[in-house]
Amino acid sequence: MRLKIEDKILDFDTPIDLTEVAKKVHANLPLAATVDGRLRELSYIVTKDADIQFLSYNHGDAIRIYESTLRFVIAMAIKKLFPKIKVKFNYSISRSILAILDNYDGHLNELIVHQIEEEVRSIIAKDYQITRKRISVGEATKLYTDFHMPDKVAILAYREEDYVNMYECHGYMNYMFGYMLPSTGYLNQFKMFLYHPGFIIQYPRAEFNGEIPNFRDEPTFGTALKEAAKWGKIIQGNTIPKINDYAKDYHSAVDFVNMCESKHSHQLYDLGSLIEKNIDSIRLIAIAGPSSSGKTTFSNRLRVELNTRGIKPVMISIDDYYFSKDKAPKNEDGSPDLEHVDALDVTLFNHDMSALVRGQEVTLPRYNFKTGIREKGKTIKLDDDTPIMIEGIHALNERMTESIPKHQKFKIYISPQTQLHIDNHNPISITELRLLRRIVRDQKYRNSSAIDTMDMWPSVRRGEFKWIYPFQSEANYVFNSELTYEFAVLKKHAVQQLQAIPKDNRHYITANRLLKFLKYFKDIEDDIVPCNSLLREFIGGSSFHH
Numbered sequence: 230m231r232l233k234i235e236d237k238i239l240d241f242d243t244p245i246d247l248t249e250v251a252k253k254v255h256a257n258l259p260l261a262a263t264v265d266g267r268l269r270e271l272s273y274i275v276t277k278d279a280d281i282q283f284l285s286y287n288h289g290d291a292i293r294i295y296e297s298t299l300r301f302v303i304a305m306a307i308k309k310l311f312p313k314i315k316v317k318f319n320y321s322i323s324r325s326i327l328a329i330l331d332n333y334d335g336h337l338n339e340l341i342v343h344q345i346e347e348e349v350r351s352i353i354a355k356d357y358q359i360t361r362k363r364i365s366v367g368e369a370t371k372l373y374t375d376f377h378m379p380d381k382v383a384i385l386a387y388r389e390e391d392y393v394n395m396y397e398c399h400g401y402m403n404y405m406f407g408y409m410l411p412s413t414g415y416l417n418q419f420k421m422f423l424y425h426p427g428f429i430i431q432y433p434r435a436e437f438n439g440e441i442p443n444f445r446d447e448p449t450f451g452t453a454l455k456e457a458a459k460w461g462k463i464i465q466g467n468t469i470p471k472i473n474d475y476a477k478d479y480h481s482a483v484d485f486v487n488m489c490e491s492k493h494s495h496q497l498y499d500l501g502s503l504i505e506k507n508i509d510s511i512r513l514i515a516i517a518g519p520s521s522s523g524k525t526t527f528s529n530r531l532r533v534e535l536n537t538r539g540i541k542p543v544m545i546s547i548d549d550y551y552f553s554k555d556k557a558p559k560n561e562d563g564s565p566d567l568e569h570v571d572a573l574d575v576t577l578f579n580h581d582m583s584a585l586v587r588g589q590e591v592t593l594p595r596y597n598f599k600t601g602i603r604e605k606g607k608t609i610k611l612d613d614d615t616p617i618m619i620e621g622i623h624a625l626n627e628r629m630t631e632s633i634p635k636h637q638k639f640k641i642y643i644s645p646q647t648q649l650h651i652d653n654h655n656p657i658s659i660t661e662l663r664l665l666r667r668i669v670r671d672q673k674y675r676n677s678s679a680i681d682t683m684d685m686w687p688s689v690r691r692g693e694f695k696w697i698y699p700f701q702s703e704a705n706y707v708f709n710s711e712l713t714y715e716f717a718v719l720k721k722h723a724v725q726q727l728q729a730i731p732k733d734n735r736h737y738i739t740a741n742r743l744l745k746f747l748k749y750f751k752d753i754e755d756d757i758v759p760c761n762s763l764l765r766e767f768i769g770g771s772s773f774h775h
Contacts (some may be wrong), residue, residue: 260415268738297409299432303349311333313332318655326431327430354414359412366388457711466485485713485753493530497534504616513633516624516641517626519697523710528618547573547624551603585610640705644659644701664686669768672726684736717750718752
């Protein structure tokens with residue numbers, strides 16, 4: 230058996246697991262590997278010639294395995310210490326996990342969190358083996374029933390396969406909807422501390438090259454996540470089985486869609502009230518958020534909301550202030566970096582915004598994306614009570630609007646903040662939702678395949694970490710653009726594209742991961758999605774699109 234491992238060729242006479250292969254080529258053990266392009270756990274046994282790439286802390290798929298295993302071990306520790314307590318994991322602020330003890334009678338304090346952490350560290354120090362066992366859905370259902378885990382029993386009803394890959398560790402069994410590390414000893418980095426209403430868990434991040442980022446408390450952002458969790462409880466729709474209960478018949482689905490849409494309407498009303506209350510001083514409304522947050526539809530709906538209050542904002546596009554491509558900063562490969570703030574004429578933008586706010590007449594530029602050249606646009610002059618509305622990747626960056634005093638600006642951060650779960654131990658990532666939205670939109674409006682979208686996604690994410698997330702704390706308001714029903718609508722648009730990605734393609738791993746949880750959703754039809762819904766920006770049929 231001949232194995233090609235990065236730049237080495239090794240021969241073996243008998244089947245061998247990836248952990249043993251890794252020991253022969255790596256001083257520091259990796260977390261996972263790809264075998265002929267397929268993601269594999271380190272416990273995977275290689276039986277024939279293969280091309281192997283080991284994945285470490287700087288790789289997103291490897292860190293997902295690390296994080297799933299960490300959640301598994303923390304749930305295991307809590308089960309041992311407090312057998313009757315239920316833990317729920319939520320993705321939270323500052324790229325962390327918030328663990329909540331659902332039925333804990335006492336007052337959660339630092340002593341309890343320290344006790345849990347000590348037990349987790351004990352399990353890690355003992356380096357217990359984690360073994361995958363394939364059992365029937367019936368066996369898994371009985372196991373979870375005996376463990377008093379109705380959330381896990383409920384999701385099994387929607388499993389297409391008649392088996393479950395359960396993981397066993399020192400007598401504890403659970404399934405985290407993803408691959409696992411071979412033993413608990415791999416979990417050498419994590420942090421835990423008390424954070425109301427539970428405790429925060431931090432772990433290595435691929436975008437920080439395997440380091441744990443500094444925790445940044447973000448009250449505005451945290452409040453939005455708490456509201457999302459509260460909303461999930463109100464509508465009883467914070468897990469896939471609960472969403473599927475709504476999707477079982479047409480009338481329930483209609484009610485569910487309209488409830489979710491009402492949440493957006495309420496947010497828009499609250500936002501409109503805030504702006505109206507301070508309109509005497511607000512001269513510029515700035516809107517920013519990561520890719521596929523729904524900025525375009527949101528901006529239009531906010532404009533309509535403000536119109537109902539007698540406020541007539543003027544939309545100005547930051548994109549019209551691009552320099553020609555030859556003047557843009559360069560990426561490492563020499564291509565123009567159009568996401569860099571210096572790809573925009575920041576000086577001219579500040580000059581024009583300041584002049585408009587002072588009541589002067591300004592001739593705006595218009596960027597011709599076909600020729601890559603800035604042209605002359607329309608000439609405008611604003612009334613004293615007309616605010617400017619801008620939307621774009623750099624809208625919250627103070628450099629972009631430094632000519633306007635802070636008290637004259639109202640900054641809005643928009644992003645989907647979902648607190649949706651497969652089950653209590655398995656939250657669904659906000660990033661996965663945005664990627665699905667973008668795959669569906671790019672195919673609909675740009676005739677781009679899922680492969681094309683995934684090719685661009687790492688660059689998009691790098692831009693977000695550099696130009697959006699550092700400025701989200703500047704926001705006066707966080708608009709949660711998530712619609713709890715949307716996975717059930719997006720599914721039918723995305724599945725066909727994801728299934729078309731061949732097994733030997735580099736994006737098969739991502740496609741397979743998305744398909745694994747999408748398959749659990751029951752469909753909700755497009756025709757009950759309102760024409761002004763933010764979701765229409767992605768699936769088509771929006772009343773704001775000509």
